[in-house]
Amino acid sequence: MVETIAELKSVSMSYGKLTALDAVSLSLGAGEAVCVLGPNGAGKTTALKLLTGLKRAQRGKALLLGRNPRTPQARRVIGVTPEDAAFPHGLKVRELLAFARAHYPEPADPVAIIEAFDLGENLDRMALQLSGGQQRKLAVALAFCGAPRAVFLDEPTTGVDVQSRQRMWAYIRKYKQAGGAIFLTTHYLEEAEFIADRIVLINQGRIIRSGRVGEIRDAVNVRVIRFDSPAAPALRAARHTGSEGERHSYLSADADDSVRALVSSGIDFSRLEVLPASLERAVGELLGSDAS
Amino acid sequence: MSLYRTYILSVMVPLLRTPAYWVPLVVFPSLLYSFFGLPPSQQGSEIANILLASWSAFAVIGIGFFQFGVSISQARESKWEDYARTLPAGAAPRFVAQAVTAILFLAMALALLWTVAALAAPVSLRLEQYLRLLWVLLLGVIPFVTIGAALGYSIPARGAVPIANLLYLPLSYFGGLWLPPQMLPDIVAQISPFTPTRQLGELAWAAVLDSPMPLASIQGLAAYTAGAAVIALTMWRRDETIKTG
Numbered sequence: 001m002v003e004t005i006a007e008l009k010s011v012s013m014s015y016g017k018l019t020a021l022d023a024v025s026l027s028l029g030a031g032e033a034v035c036v037l038g039p040n041g042a043g044k045t046t047a048l049k050l051l052t053g054l055k056r057a058q059r060g061k062a063l064l065l066g067r068n069p070r071t072p073q074a075r076r077v078i079g080v081t082p083e084d085a086a087f088p089h090g091l092k093v094r095e096l097l098a099f100a101r102a103h104y105p106e107p108a109d110p111v112a113i114i115e116a117f118d119l120g121e122n123l124d125r126m127a128l129q130l131s132g133g134q135q136r137k138l139a140v141a142l143a144f145c146g147a148p149r150a151v152f153l154d155e156p157t158t159g160v161d162v163q164s165r166q167r168m169w170a171y172i173r174k175y176k177q178a179g180g181a182i183f184l185t186t187h188y189l190e191e192a193e194f195i196a197d198r199i200v201l202i203n204q205g206r207i208i209r210s211g212r213v214g215e216i217r218d219a220v221n222v223r224v225i226r227f228d229s230p231a232a233p234a235l236r237a238a239r240h241t242g243s244e245g246e247r248h249s250y251l252s253a254d255a256d257d258s259v260r261a262l263v264s265s266g267i268d269f270s271r272l273e274v275l276p277a278s279l280e281r282a283v284g285e286l287l288g289s290d291a292s
Numbered sequence: 293m294s295l296y297r298t299y300i301l302s303v304m305v306p307l308l309r310t311p312a313y314w315v316p317l318v319v320f321p322s323l324l325y326s327f328f329g330l331p332p333s334q335q336g337s338e339i340a341n342i343l344l345a346s347w348s349a350f351a352v353i354g355i356g357f358f359q360f361g362v363s364i365s366q367a368r369e370s371k372w373e374d375y376a377r378t379l380p381a382g383a384a385p386r387f388v389a390q391a392v393t394a395i396l397f398l399a400m401a402l403a404l405l406w407t408v409a410a411l412a413a414p415v416s417l418r419l420e421q422y423l424r425l426l427w428v429l430l431l432g433v434i435p436f437v438t439i440g441a442a443l444g445y446s447i448p449a450r451g452a453v454p455i456a457n458l459l460y461l462p463l464s465y466f467g468g469l470w471l472p473p474q475m476l477p478d479i480v481a482q483i484s485p486f487t488p489t490r491q492l493g494e495l496a497w498a499a500v501l502d503s504p505m506p507l508a509s510i511q512g513l514a515a516y517t518a519g520a521a522v523i524a525l526t527m528w529r530r531d532e533t534i535k536t537g
Contacts, residue, residue: 015537034479052378053377053378053379054378054535054536055535055536056536056537058537070536072382073380074379074380075378075379076380078373078379080376080379081375082371082374082375082477083371083374083375085371086370086371086372086374086375087372088302088306088370088372089306089310090305090306090307090309090310091302091305091306095301096304098298099298100304100379102294102295102298103295103380103381104380115375142375152378186450217490222456286480
């Protein structure tokens with residue numbers, strides 16, 4: 001059985017009339033990557049703060065390897081990304097890495113971290129003077145530099161250039177394959193798709209859906225239909241979402257019906273494709289239908 | 293231990309890199325001392341000794357209010373602090389780092405002040421009087437750091453510097469550190485004995501006058517420390533409840 005590293009056990013949190021979390025249970029095992037998605041204020045941040053020791057559960061329990069995350073000992077097994085632009089005044093990249101490392105009994109090899117997060121050239125610069133993308137790299141490097149058993153990554157590659165992003169993703173994957181656990185929050189669904197095994201959708205303090213990336217995508221029947229034709233016809237059960245030259249894209253709630261309509265309309269078309277909707281679309285649909 | 297060392301450096305280094313922070317803190321006591329604390333040349337060394345003790349106490353108060361008050365208040369609102377709290381460390385290294393840094397800045401301020409005094413005033417203190425004064429000042433750090441912490445947990449970061457100044461300057465004047473108590477205007481002289489700055493002044497003066505430490509002043513400072521500690525803890529708890537609730 002996979003060892004559980006981080007866990008919320010039917011945790012409820014409320015602030016006045018606002019319910020931030022409503023009996024939420026969630027577990028993160030070794031070698032597993034979970035991405036928590038949901039609109040702002042859905043409860044993602046509260047879940048993150050509970051597991052990283054910044055908040056105390058009002059009801060239920062938050063646990064790290066069975067221990068209370070509020071104790072420093074329990075937090076030895078986790079690494080966390082600082083929020084955007086949170087670096088302190090007057091400290092260099094090198095010094096921040098050393099600061100984080102000093103907290104862990106067996107930290108990661110600093111050379112490997114510096115390389116994976118492309119920090120070599122900036123080691124002696126003040127963290128606050130780095131560009132937004134470089135600051136993100138440092139933030140993620142800080143989460144990994146203690147070689148923890150689980151990392152909590154908040155928007156890890158937002159604003160990072162494509163090349164560095166690929167390198168960061170590769171590092172994150174390798175970490176997972178070596179048994180590391182990942183708790184990811186992001187608005188960037190390509191990232192979720194690449195890193196996460198499991199998606200947890202939170203809305204209004206509740207988990208409304210949880211499953212493998214493919215399951216979430218299939219949970220909505222929306223399909224993308226694409227084909228070439230001289231003009232973009234109106235299609236039953238589908239909405240025209242865009243064209244590139246003679247290639248048209250549609251979003252259909254019933255792809256079978258739409259294709260049938262296309263064929264029987266007698267329009268000349270070629271290169272027909274029916275694709276699953278993007279994760280982004282699926283998540284949008286799921287959250288939208290729940291909110292309504 | 294290396295974690296403590298790391299914390300001390302992480303507090304000290306950024307401050308040392310910001311001369312706008314430490315220069316005023318270190319230079320201010322010496323600067324004001326050279327305006328108001330150098331006795332007219334015909335005065336004897338006793339007055340010079342007393343004035344040096346007063347301005348040394350003034351330095352202690354500044355460190356407590358700024359290094360603790362302003363730092364705590366700014367840290368409370370910093371996002372980095374939120375991150376640092378997810379790291380596996382308790383409150384102890386953070387506190388020790390602040391305290392060590394406070395003592396470093398105090399040492400710098402006193403070194404400069406005592407150098408200025410040696411060069412420009414007829415100060416004549418024996419080594420044991422210096423040591424006695426140093427003891428008083430080091431112990432005086434405790435109440436003023438506690439008062440600083442009470443301030444730090446009570447006021448928002450934006451108001452921290454102006455409020456620290458607003459208390460620092462009048463309190464030291466009321467405490468008889470700028471002018472000896474006998475020379476204070478009547479109304480100020482009546483309030484003076486109740487200020488914590490006066491209590492520290494009394495102890496510093498006793499140190500350089502070879503007189504016994506006035507018990508009432510020690511008790512007064514202890515009372516201020518206890519009161520400030522209660523405020524600091526209450527406000528800290530309020531903060532924690534909001535943050536971790």
